[in-house]
Amino acid sequence: MGSEQTISMIQIFGILRKHIRAIAGTTLVVTLAAIFVTFFVMTPKYSATTEILVNRKLSSDMQAAQFQQVQADVQMISTYKDIITSPTVLRDVNKQIRDYPGYPGSMNALKDSLSISNSQNSQVFSVTAKSTDAGTAAAIANETAKVFKKKVVKIMSVNNVSIVSEAETNTKPVSPRKTLNILAGIILGLILGIALAFIRELTDRTVSDESFLTDDLGLTSLGIVSEIDQKDIERTVEHKDLQVPMNNGEFSSRNHRRV
DSSP states (O other): OHHHHHHHHHHHHHHHHHTHHHHHHHHHHHHHHHHHIIIIISOOBEEEEEEEEEOOOOOGGGGGGHHHHHHHHHHHHHHHHHHHTSHHHHHHHHHHHTTSTTOOSSHHHHHHTEEEEEOTTOSEEEEEEEESSHHHHHHHHHHHHHHHHHHHHHHHSOOOEEEEEOOOOOOSOOBSOHHHHHHHHHHHHHHHHHHHHHHHHHHOOOOOOHHIIIIISOOOOOOOOOOOOHHHHHHHHHHHHHOEEOTTSOEEOOOOOOO
């Protein structure tokens, strides 16, 4: 079994070595395509995040229930996430930012541009907005937080929401990830090049080795006929036609007709 594995590995490395130029060429082409798409086709996107605190203030005579209230506020965050992305909130946000550059285009697109996250057992959750314009991303996040804070009082009859930090304009794009895309192009190019090399090798029916006939097919080798280039044959014939020995031992040029 070990011998068969060694032979198999030798054959694999042989195929890779045989098609090394094709593999390198495929890798280069795919990598250049990934670079072109990343830098010239994909539109950069920017993000901005605002943080919201859920904390209901209790009176001094209810401090004993503080822990239970904190747990209740944490559980309410899931409900608040649904309210933030509801039409009740986004309709007002959409009216305010529709004239901004990099506007998502619709209320559904605005909803897709928002993401809400929070750490486990934390009363603070984050609202992150993405846009093709850095200033618009910050405006969406801040406007969403303000509208939510105003609407939740009427919807839930509570006043336990406060904005901890407003979103700031971040001019560093979060996508596309240039380094990651280029590495993905290199890896994809290598995989594609290796796959094409093996496909080409498996579909090649040309007999290039005598051992294939004798060992694999069990045939008897009668000999090897070397391939001679047609130009070499013509050059040899012309040379013999031009040099014909005469009786006196010298060579003379004669024209001969070839059959």
